[in-house]
Amino acid sequence: MPIHYSAPGKLFISGEWSILEVGNYGLVAAVNNRVHVSVEALSGYDGISVTAEEFKIHDARAKILSSKLNFMNLDEKSKETLKLLSTSLETAIKFAEEKGHKFKPFKIATSSKDTQLEADGGLKKVGFGSSAAVVVAATAAVLDFLGYVPTKEEVYKLSTISHYFAQGKVGSAFDVAASTYGGLFVYSRFDPEWLIKKVEAEEKLSVIVSENWPGFYIEELEVPNDFLLLVGWTGESASTSSMIKQMNEFKKNNPETYFKHCNEIAKTAKDAINAFKKKDYNNFYLHLLENENLLAELGKASGVNIETPQLRTLSDIAADCGAAGKLSGAGGGDCGIAVCFDRQIAEDIVAKWRAAGLYPLDVTIDKDGVRKES
Numbered sequence: 330m331p332i333h334y335s336a337p338g339k340l341f342i343s344g345e346w347s348i349l350e351v352g353n354y355g356l357v358a359a360v361n362n363r364v365h366v367s368v369e370a371l372s373g374y375d376g377i378s379v380t381a382e383e384f385k386i387h388d389a390r391a392k393i394l395s396s397k398l399n400f401m402n403l404d405e406k407s408k409e410t411l412k413l414l415s416t417s418l419e420t421a422i423k424f425a426e427e428k429g430h431k432f433k434p435f436k437i438a439t440s441s442k443d444t445q446l447e448a449d450g451g452l453k454k455v456g457f458g459s460s461a462a463v464v465v466a467a468t469a470a471v472l473d474f475l476g477y478v479p480t481k482e483e484v485y486k487l488s489t490i491s492h493y494f495a496q497g498k499v500g501s502a503f504d505v506a507a508s509t510y511g512g513l514f515v516y517s518r519f520d521p522e523w524l525i526k527k528v529e530a531e532e533k534l535s536v537i538v539s540e541n542w543p544g545f546y547i548e549e550l551e552v553p554n555d556f557l558l559l560v561g562w563t564g565e566s567a568s569t570s571s572m573i574k575q576m577n578e579f580k581k582n583n584p585e586t587y588f589k590h591c592n593e594i595a596k597t598a599k600d601a602i603n604a605f606k607k608k609d610y611n612n613f614y615l616h617l618l619e620n621e622n623l624l625a626e627l628g629k630a631s632g633v634n635i636e637t638p639q640l641r642t643l644s645d646i647a648a649d650c651g652a653a654g655k656l657s658g659a660g661g662g663d664c665g666i667a668v669c670f671d672r673q674i675a676e677d678i679v680a681k682w683r684a685a686g687l688y689p690l691d692v693t694i695d696k697d698g699v700r701k702e703s
Contacts, residue, residue, distance in 0.1 A: 331369040332474050333702040336466040337695035338362040338459065339507030340560065340666060341658045343620050344598030346576065346591060346627060346635075348501045348518060351544040353595040356602050357516045358558060359507040361695040364441045364462035365702075368474040371434040377418065378436035384410050391415075393432065396423055414439065416495040417464040420487050420534065421471040427535040430475045437471070439463050461504035464488045465699050473701065484699055485509040486538045489519065490528060498525065499573045506547060511698030515602055517546035550605065552694055555670045559647070559678055562688040563639035565662030572633055572659045579631040590627040597623060610670060614653040617668060618644075621655035628660065635660035642685055643667075650677045664690070 337359040341348075344355030371378055376392035379400075386407055391400045398415045400408055408415075414437075422432055441459040465488045472479045472487075479487070488509065489502040501518040520543040527537045580587040601616035621636070621644050628635030640656040647654025647667035651674050654667040667678050679689045 331367040332470050333365065333367045334466045334470040334473070334699060335363040335365045335702055336462040336469075336508040336699040337511055337697070338364070338462055339504040339658075340558070340664065340692075341503065342513075342558075342666065342668070343601040343617055343655075344594065345620075345624060345656070345658060345660070347595035347598060348503055348516070349573070349576075350588075350591055350595070351518060351520050353517065353591070354546075354599055354602060355501075355503060355516050356513070356550075356598065356605070357503050357507050358513045359511040359695045359698060360558075360560070360692045362690075362692060363695070364439065364459050364466055364508075366437065366439050366463065366466040366470045368435050368437045368467075368470040370474075371436045375434055377434065379411060379414065380436070380438040381411065381414065383439070383441050386411065388436075393419075393422065413460050413464055413492065413495045414467055417467045417488065417491040418471060420491045421468045422475070424483075424487055424534045424538070425472055425475040425477050427533055428477050430477050433475060435471070435474055437467065439467065461488070461492055461502075462508040464492050465505060465508040469699050469701070481509050481698060483538055486542065487534065490524070490534070490537070493521070493524070494528065496570050497574075499570050499577070507698075509699050510547060510549070512696045513550045513552050513694055515546070515548040515550065518544055520544040552696075553608070553670070557669050557672065557675045558692070558694060559652075559667040559669070559675055560657075560690045560692040561643045561665050561667070561682045562690055563637060563643065563662050563665070564686070564688060565637065565639065567659060567661035567663045569659040569661075572635075572661055575633050576631055579633065583630075586630055590623065590630060594620065594623045594627065614668070617653035617655050618648060624656060624660060633661075637662055639687065640665050643682060643687055646681045646685060647678050650674050650681065652678060654678075 340358045342356040347353045348355040379389045380387050391398045468488045469484050488505045503516050523543050597616050597619045604612040625636040643665035644654035652667045652669035657664050657666045682689050
């Protein structure tokens with residue numbers, strides 16, 4: 330009987346880009362477009378079988394050699410495609426062994442079709458953080474299969490280590506947090522220099538995971554019954570990791586300008602969070618609109634394509650209808666959001682988005698986070 334776990338996707342509500350700096354806060358939501366992972370015993374082979382339907386990879390065989398996954402029948406492109414999943418499997422197996430649970434051969438299958446949409450004759454990712462969700466669900470499922478049922482904090486920390494290092498030490502892991510914890514929450518990232526030092530010193534994973542991570546903070550917020558989160562997709566996929574590398578280059582060459590923009594975004598995100606907590610929704614709207622404008626300014630200053638014309642159109646339509654609209658995440662395409670507390674306004678936005686060639690998505694906030702499916 331397979332062990333089946335799923336994990337939700339993510340949306341950033343406020344605080345994009347500034348969240349990369351330790352000490353800044355963002356408002357994040359988990360959404361119900363889930364990634365699914367199943368794990369079951371494998372007989373007749375002393376290793377692992379990987380099937381990833383979304384990448385057309387079936388029964389890719391691998392063995393663990395010196396704590397690393399070595400695929401026997403994959404080309405280099407496919408190995409690169411599975412890099413995030415491979416790293417998460419290595420990390421989970423190593424952690425389980427440190428906890429006294431021996432490796433057992435298994436087959437693992439992943440499915441992320443809920444985070445893709447049919448467009449231009451093919452399937453495209455819509456920017457819900459499916460890679461982070463796969464890492465989270467796979468980490469939880471493999472640990473469970475090996476006999477160790479982890480806490481959500483352990484899943485988050487192990488998944489963050491896998492995701493962060495497999496992507497070349499970029500990202501804030503807010504998407505990992507959304508996939509792990511679920512709901513609507515305030516997030517502040519871990520100190521990356523601290524984590525890099527710990528991992529590169531080859532400290533035991535079980536020790537790193539048990540420690541308090543400097544900078545890491547998560548606070549779940551109550552979602553009002555009339556809170557409506559609308560999501561529109563631009564029709565374009567974006568590569569967040571390549572955008573972050575481009576932004577890091579800008580930060581290196583123009584630190585004063587970079588931090589000026591980041592600090593402005595961080596301030597309006599903090600104000601938005603405080604307004605939301607106080608149920609001061611008029612000011613919450615205003616801070617989200619200001620956040621959108623500040624992101625556009627950061628894009629112009631850095632040369633990173635943050636606010637695309639489609640994202641601006643999406644935001645303007647929402648504002649014209651009486652809601653707060655903005656891009657969500659790194660920008661460059663993918664999704665934008667609108668927030669309101671009136672169903673008629675929501676229906677107007679959806680109709681006008683559709684008329685403008687945007688793709689309204691059927692999305693709600695997912696309160697569960699990573700979970701074991703019956």
